[in-house]
Amino acid sequence: xxxxxxxxxxxxxxxxxxxxxxxxxxxxxxxxxxxxxxxxxxxxxxxxxxxxxxxxxxxxxxxxxxxxxxxxxxxxxxxxxxxxxxxxxxxxxxxxxxxxxxxxxxxxxxxxxxxxxxxxxxxxxxxxxxxxxxxxxxxxxxxxxxxxxxxxxxxxxxxxxxxxxxxxxxxxxxxxxxxxxxxxxxxxxxxxxxxxxxxxxxxxxxxxxxxxxxxxxxxxxxxxxxxxxxxxxxxxxxxxxxxxxxxxxxxxxxxxxxxxxxxxxxxxxxxxxxxxxxxxxxxxxxxxxxxxxxxxxxxxxxxxxxxxxxxxxxxxxxxxxxxxxxxxxxxxxxxxxxxxxxxxxxxxxxxxxxxxxxxxxxxxxxxxxxxxxxxxxxxxxxxxxxxxxxxxxxxxxxxxxxxxxxxxxx
Ligand SMILES: C[S@@+](CC[C@H](N)C(=O)[O-])C[C@H]1O[C@@H](n2cnc3c(N)ncnc32)[C@H](O)[C@@H]1O
Ligand code: SF4
Numbered sequence: 001x002x003x004x005x006x007x008x009x010x011x012x013x014x015x016x017x018x019x020x021x022x023x024x025x026x027x028x029x030x031x032x033x034x035x036x037x038x039x040x041x042x043x044x045x046x047x048x049x050x051x052x053x054x055x056x057x058x059x060x061x062x063x064x065x066x067x068x069x070x071x072x073x074x075x076x077x078x079x080x081x082x083x084x085x086x087x088x089x090x091x092x093x094x095x096x097x098x099x100x101x102x103x104x105x106x107x108x109x110x111x112x113x114x115x116x117x118x119x120x121x122x123x124x125x126x127x128x129x130x131x132x133x134x135x136x137x138x139x140x141x142x143x144x145x146x147x148x149x150x151x152x153x154x155x156x157x158x159x160x161x162x163x164x165x166x167x168x169x170x171x172x173x174x175x176x177x178x179x180x181x182x183x184x185x186x187x188x189x190x191x192x193x194x195x196x197x198x199x200x201x202x203x204x205x206x207x208x209x210x211x212x213x214x215x216x217x218x219x220x221x222x223x224x225x226x227x228x229x230x231x232x233x234x235x236x237x238x239x240x241x242x243x244x245x246x247x248x249x250x251x252x253x254x255x256x257x258x259x260x261x262x263x264x265x266x267x268x269x270x271x272x273x274x275x276x277x278x279x280x281x282x283x284x285x286x287x288x289x290x291x292x293x294x295x296x297x298x299x300x301x302x303x304x305x306x307x308x309x310x311x312x313x314x315x316x317x318x319x320x321x322x323x324x325x326x327x328x329x330x331x332x333x334x335x336x337x338x339x340x341x342x343x344x345x346x347x348x349x350x351x352x353x354x355x356x357x358x359x360x361x362x363x364x365x366x367x368x369x370x371x372x373x374x375x376x377x378x379x380x381x382x383x384x385x386x387x388x389x390x391x392x393x394x395x396x397x398x399x400x401x402x403x404x405x406x407x408x409x410x
Contacts, residue, residue, distance in 0.1 A: 004256035010398050017400045019294040020355040026346035033342035037316050039304035043096040047295040049309030051105040057175045058241045061234045063311040064105045073111035079334040081121045083308050096129035100153050101295045106138040108146045130154045132299050139185035140177055147190050159196040165217040166210045172245035194285050197223040201258040202231035204247050211261040225286050226279040275396035292363040321345045351407050358403045375402050
């Protein structure tokens with residue numbers, strides 16, 4: 001039976017478990033925002049959300065704002081620095097900053113003056129323990145200046161939003177991107193910086209031919225890792241999607257075939273499947289234990305991640321919190337009221353913490369805890385072992401779902 005057919009048999013939508021539980025389970029903050037617990041001495045990471053983009057891609061599910069207005073970018077950085085101050089002053093005793101992550105939107109699209117101010121704000125926080133930060137990048141606008149700016153913040157990993165290599169498939173979703181953009185963006189990286197690529201399966205017009213053409217592009221561009229995401233529905237964009245192009249989606253059978261063709265290419269080019277859509281180059285700079293957090297993959301454990309910016313999530317071992325998702329509301333809290341822009345907060349229960357541990361066992365260590373062993377199909381495990389088999393790596397989400405049932409039924 002083909003991989004596509006097996007995936008179809010076990011099709012099960014739902015949580016992708018990059019954090020747990022989902023924000024829909026968190027409590028809304030009423031009136032006064034609680035002060036958030038500080039990181040422990042184990043150190044912490046910072047995630048900064050930059051929402052701005054030049055144009056909308058009609059598949060995009062991220063929290064974005066189309067704006068190239070310098071003043072708007074500067075105002076946002078001012079709010080970020082106020083938020084950082086409110087949070088930073090509470091860190092006592094000071095704990096090591098392990099890494100900085102920029103997500104978006106398009107961090108490299110931030111106005112140059114705003115980037116400069118942000119660097120002035122963040123530069124002094126960088127210490128001896130800071131390393132291996134990451135940044136989401138739109139390859140159409142990535143320059144050597146951006147790479148140098150990021151280098152000053154010890155950012156060494158860049159996820160290029162590639163999505164597909166076919167310019168017709170891309171322009172149909174309002175993304176005008178050529179192979180030249182990708183090559184130029186790669187050349188802009190400094191020698192010590194490494195490149196990942198976000199690719200999507202399930203875009204309108206993707207087919208066997210277009211997918212099989214990925215082979216030569218991936219061989220030439222040779223990213224160090226690949227994030228291969230299933231296209232998620234974006235209900236608030238449905239009314240405009242067909243106005244920009246033909247947004248007819250492939251059916252479920254075809255979607256899993258697209259996934260299978262992608263995986264065959266990655267494996268033939270020497271990528272190791274980490275599960276949940278992540279593939280790393282064997283013996284490359286990321287071929288090591290990776291920890292999955294809400295804002296990406298980390299080579300360090302980073303038990304506390306401080307989220308700054310609109311919609312950003314903060315996660316500590318015992319709690320989770322999210323900032324306002326509406327930009328004006330976020331700005332109002334900081335610039336007019338000088339208070340934390342907290343929208344939701346959640347204290348984790350013991351069982352939810354058990355779920356966090358399960359993510360680590362399954363995603364980072366590729367093992368199935370004893371508790372689940374009997375409930376997981378045998379072919380997803382190596383014989384006589386708790387290690388997840390090569391086939392099982394494609395079913396980590398299903399294994400997590402079995403884990404969720406097991407933990408909450410107990
Ligand atoms: C912040 S963007 C990446 C950086 C930059 N804005 C760009 O597009 O090049 C983050 C990634 O989320 C993924 N993404 C966006 N919308 C999605 C959707 N509806 N379903 C699945 N993945 C999506 C894309 O692969 C995208 O590269
Ligand atoms: S995919 Fe990237 S560039 Fe396109 S709208 Fe989303 S965040 Fe912006």
